[in-house]
Amino acid sequence: MEFLGTTQTATYCGPKKPCGVSALPTVASGPTVQECYQPYYLPGYRYLNSWRPSLFYKVANAQTCLDEGATCRSAVRPPTILPAVRSALFCRYSPQDWDQSNRLQLRGAEASRLWAGRMTGDSMRLMQDKEQLTRQMQEGTCRNLGQRLSDIGFWKSELNYELERLLNENHSLDAIKRRLECAAEELRCPLQVALECLYQREKRIGIDLVHDNVEKNLIQEVDMIKCCQEQMRKLAQRIDIQMRDNRDAQHALERDLEDKNSAEFIDEKCLNLRNTSDCISFFHGVEKIDGTISVPETWAKFSNDNIRHSQNMRANSIRLREEAQNLFNVLADQLWRQFINTNLAFNARIAEETEVKNKLQTQLAKTLQEIFQTENTIMLLERSIMAKECPLKVAQTRLECRTRRPNVELCRDTAQFKLVNEVFTIDDTLQTLKLRLRETRDTLQLLVMTKCRLEHELAIKANTLCIDKEKCMAMRKTFPSTPCMGICP
Numbered sequence: 483m484e485f486l487g488t489t490q491t492a493t494y495c496g497p498k499k500p501c502g503v504s505a506l507p508t509v510a511s512g513p514t515v516q517e518c519y520q521p522y523y524l525p526g527y528r529y530l531n532s533w534r535p536s537l538f539y540k541v542a543n544a545q546t547c548l549d550e551g552a553t554c555r556s557a558v559r560p561p562t563i564l565p566a567v568r569s570a571l572f573c574r575y576s577p578q579d580w581d582q583s584n585r586l587q588l589r590g591a592e593a594s595r596l597w598a599g600r601m602t603g604d605s606m607r608l609m610q611d612k613e614q615l616t617r618q619m620q621e622g623t624c625r626n627l628g629q630r631l632s633d634i635g636f637w638k639s640e641l642n643y644e645l646e647r648l649l650n651e652n653h654s655l656d657a658i659k660r661r662l663e664c665a666a667e668e669l670r671c672p673l674q675v676a677l678e679c680l681y682q683r684e685k686r687i688g689i690d691l692v693h694d695n696v697e698k699n700l701i702q703e704v705d706m707i708k709c710c711q712e713q714m715r716k717l718a719q720r721i722d723i724q725m726r727d728n729r730d731a732q733h734a735l736e737r738d739l740e741d742k743n744s745a746e747f748i749d750e751k752c753l754n755l756r757n758t759s760d761c762i763s764f765f766h767g768v769e770k771i772d773g774t775i776s777v778p779e780t781w782a783k784f785s786n787d788n789i790r791h792s793q794n795m796r797a798n799s800i801r802l803r804e805e806a807q808n809l810f811n812v813l814a815d816q817l818w819r820q821f822i823n824t825n826l827a828f829n830a831r832i833a834e835e836t837e838v839k840n841k842l843q844t845q846l847a848k849t850l851q852e853i854f855q856t857e858n859t860i861m862l863l864e865r866s867i868m869a870k871e872c873p874l875k876v877a878q879t880r881l882e883c884r885t886r887r888p889n890v891e892l893c894r895d896t897a898q899f900k901l902v903n904e905v906f907t908i909d910d911t912l913q914t915l916k917l918r919l920r921e922t923r924d925t926l927q928l929l930v931m932t933k934c935r936l937e938h939e940l941a942i943k944a945n946t947l948c949i950d951k952e953k954c955m956a957m958r959k960t961f962p963s964t965p966c967m968g969i970c971p
Contacts, residue, residue, distance in 0.1 A: 627753040634746045637785045644789045645735045651796045652728050658806045659721040666714040673707040679954040690946040696831045699824040710813045731792040738788050832951050839943040846936040856926040863919040874908040
């Protein structure tokens, strides 16, 4: 068993081996001196080796010797020092240390007393200075809070004024938007009239199905009405987008006003706080928390930017309202002019159709008269042909009878010559009359066909006049009123 404080080479356990040593072994070299004390730290003492006595013990190592019959090496056993003895050696002080300690205690006490006196005087002066500084700073803070409340009140009045104007502008813009939508919806009636006219005119027959000025004006009117509707809808969409922007500006103003009301309430509460107030308390570390996000310049600039943004939105709204009013005036004038032009084209076309119809009726009357005369001519020609048949029969009968004359009596005399000439003349007359009869009948057929065509054309013209005059113009006697656009003829 090893005792605390002994060397590492000392052993006190185990059987004792005989060693015949007659004398001390011969030292091979000079003794090695080493410090046996190794400092260690005790609880509550940071540096134990900062002071220790100058007393050390030394251990000399000796050379081992050879035993009889065997070679062995053993260290020379140093003297054993018990722990209690060693600690007693460490606790000894010298008289000089005692005197020096007393002098230090006296000087320290005198210095502490002088320092406490100076500290008391300085503390009194410090308390007076800090009391005055605290009072001045509190008064300055009250003045700053009052000025801040004045600034908040100013910006609140500006924001309220701008918010009121923006709300009025939003109301006016919403009214003009509804007017645009109503006008675009009301234009469906004129568009339906124009489309119905085009649909009715598609019922024209034959050659009257012509792409005339009336159809061109109707198509132009339809395109113009659709273009007007499209322009109004696009402008209404722009106004709707502008209204959303206005609402964003309104929300920004309202949010800014709400924040300023909250800040005004808080600052008024802070201004009314006194040292004797009941609601004051400690909030340790609150001065180290910087939760601010703006400075006075950026704070004022924020409200100023909101007001300027609202003013820009109002200016855009005013421009849109003026543009909508100008659009109403321009489109109303264009639609009215196009309506008048289309009606004028209808009237001109109806006059042309009426004139053509009258001419066709006159021609039909003349054609009927001519047909009557041609039929009489055919009847006379037939009678004339029938009247020429008997003389031809007589002449041919005479010639046939004279062919039966005997022998030399078959003489080509004057009578024979005249009879032959008479037969040829009558036959030629018949052929001429028959040819004329055929031509007259062809003429009659042509007149009948002409009469049919004239009657067909008259029916077409009557149908066209019915469509243009009775159907289309009956719908276009008055322009459909559009109060939203201001077109009320």
